[in-house]
Amino acid sequence: MNGAWNWIWKGGGIVLLAYVILRGFSTPLQPGLVTAAPSQLKLGMQTVTLTAAGQPFGKEGASLSEFTVVLRAGDQLLKTETQEVQPHGITVAVNVPGVLPSRALDAFVFTPSAGTLFLGNACFVEEAAKGDIPTSYVANKPDESTPQLGFSFPFQPNIIESIRNLLWHVPMWFSMFFIMGLGFVASLGQLRTGKVMWDLRAEAAVRTGLLFGLLGLATGSLWARWTWGAWWVSDPQLNGALVTVLLYSGYLILRSAMGDDDRVGRLAAVYNVFAFVMLVILLMVLPRYTESLHPGKDGNPGFNKYDLDNSLRAVFYPAVIGWGSLCYWMYTLRLRMNRIAYSLLSR
Amino acid sequence: MALSLRTLRNAWTVARLEWQLEWRQGHQLAAVGLFAVASVYVAFQASDQRTDPASWTAMLWLVYLFSGFTAIGRLFDRERSDVRRYLQWTADPLGLILGKLFHSILTTTALTALVLGAFILFLGWPQGAGELTKPALLVLGAWLGGLSITVTLVFVSAVASQVRAGSGALGAVLGLPLLLPQLILSTRLTRGALSDTPWAILAEYPLFLAAISAGTATLACILFPYIWRA
Structure with a gap:
């Protein structure tokens, strides 16, 4: 990647996020x-x-x-x-x-x-x-007017103004999945080639992904309090989210328990591959077979297509790209730190 | 990674070796049994002989979980030392992990009989559960849930045994999050077996548990050679 391209995706991500935050908070809600x-x-x-x-x-x-x-x-x-x-x-x-x-x-x-x-x-x-x-x-049915509301977010019963959380919570989980997927690929690379560089990538990815997972958990918990009335409920989707965070905390604990053992790369890669496959089973498969309060309970753990109207899409898609690029940027910074630390230690 | 006849013979040898060693070093077998029975007795005392189906299930699976940790957590302890060097020359990794997985099936069967038997002996049936209409589902659920736990623990203790210091606690830290889904399914199945929920509704839980066991066993077989080839 050359320098100009780096500026474009980093700057573009920041611009998109600024747009998302401004638009997300200033757009009125439909009555x-x-x-x-x-x-x-x-x-x-x-x-x-x-x-x-x-x-x-x-x-x-x-x-x-x-x-x-x-x-x-x-x-x-x-x-x-x-x-x-x-x-x-x-x-x-x-x-x-x-x-x-x-x-x-x-x-x-x-x-x-x-x-x-x-x-x-x-x-x-x-x-x-x-x-x-x-x-x-008895009343006669009155004539319906066409709404002239301008750019506004859709009104959902129970969710109401908290619909703006869609621009934080969901892209954070998407970013976590994206970066954990990157970590999974890096761990596979480590197992295939045994090169240290892959291990450094996997570590950076898990660390960044864990941060975004915790942020997703925090925003999700706020949303649950507002719409369901409790900070935490027993729900397949939420169980899966908690297990995810615990699993990757286990990854970091495993690494630190190994200390400077030179097998740490391979062992961590083995654990990461196992954890990611379990994660996919947990978050993608199990919630589809048990009842869930979470949106998209009918077979799809995301928002229903009818809940996203065009005004929300115009902010949601930039939010996904913006948070994703911020996440990737953080990952590259962590990777650079890991590389420097490794080269200093192996001198 | 090819599944040859030699691999299967290796696996059989490892499983038999494990079982013979368990019998000869009787103290380890006794330790697991004592742990399980003592925990059940604590549950019996703490519940004051009155349990509803939900707390009966909760205590059953807590006892099962920690008995599983005690039984499987030390499965790779011998391979830390000179035995490891010997096995690296004689057994292939796939045979070794398959042998350990066979052994975990045997352990599951023994643990299910022990824990479930001790529960029925001391605590009896939970109050309000009514007449037990699905005894087969209760036993099958305990065995399949136990299997999904022990199979995962085999993999976890293989990873934890590679760490030099404090691998006992590490096994628990790595294992518990991995076991949460299995435990959620198992507890639901046991609660369902104790209630008057019809078979047809509960039928998918044994299938899930079997699928998770098969999946984790396959993953363990694929990944174990990387742990072993140090």
Whole structure:
């Protein structure tokens, strides 16, 4: 590799990461409904307030009549009267009849500029009898507007604003896999040729990969706390992640236990090959056969293709390349340190 | 790496040698047995004769795991010294590791009988488990789970034996993360065998355990010559 190319990929990686961090934190989230209060409705006239997250869904100077809220019970719509619109909330008056097809009500908010917002099982009516809604209570389906939101991230229930973690957590795991794969190849090279250079590469790769693995674990733990409510849960994907970090810590412990024994290269390579194959089994194969909370549980341990829309892709792909090149850069620095240390020791 | 008749004969000799030495140096065999039974007795005392299926399973596999460490952890101790030099001239590495793996199958069988037997003798069946409807699955699960543990430990103790100082603790440090998936599967299978979960749902766990055992054994066979050829 010549000097100019070095500048291009290192500088390019930094520029991409700067773009990812700026764009990732400054891009607004599409609006979406979060809660309804009160969630238990009585029969008769009352008011309900629906609260939203993300960017404001109201338009400046829009009139109340442009916002329509309907509640859906079963396959029938219940009409409401809009009373107040705030940037992140809407209050409606609703007259709840004594008979409903279902006790659970889904809320739809039709807005002039942000499209239709939806909240499943928003409210419950304990006292309602089962039956069709009386015709005077039934709403007609309003016209849907086309959202005009500009560049914004998609709204996902439960994840909400934490969707930005996708730009940190996932690329960090990708980088770890990439660099551990490099270490695996280096260890194979060590076993084939017995050359010290391959061992130095493997050591540098594992060390860098372990750092990214720990970062991925930390960001994942934060995300789990936010979406699942616990810092750690028993889950095949998480078990695999923990085992990965422990395995590669074992690699470093093995190396330091060998001290300056000249067989350290070969033995570490043997352990690394074994560990990597176990890792692939663990992270790729086992989670597919057991239930998981982690995204992509239906046979694919990544994000579902429907969860990534174009705005997120425009930041996610640069994030993958940016974190990957940072990881590789760190690996080359560590490798250089290893080479210098080796040449000093073998003088 | 060719699997010849000579290799298999070597493997058989190594396995027989291991077993004969175990019998003649009775103290090592007795040490494993004593460890297993004493641990089960501690579990019996600590649980105050009342166990639910989950804690029964947890204690069973903890006892099994550390008995496995005691039994397999010293498998390559003899090869540290002059015996190593002798074997390097006479046995090929593939034969040697195959012999050790054969030996681990025998160890697994003995350990399963010992640990499971001691558990049933002292602790009895866990409360709330109801009538045991799948005894074959319980025994098969213990044996297959044990096999996946001992096979991995053979490889780990081969690596750890190459380190001059403190290889006992090193074996545990290297082994535990490698054994976590096997233990997760084994404990689930045992819990399932004690519950009224139908056979069909649990059927994939023995298959997984067998596949992991076969995979680790193959990896150990491929990689061991590199450890041995020092």
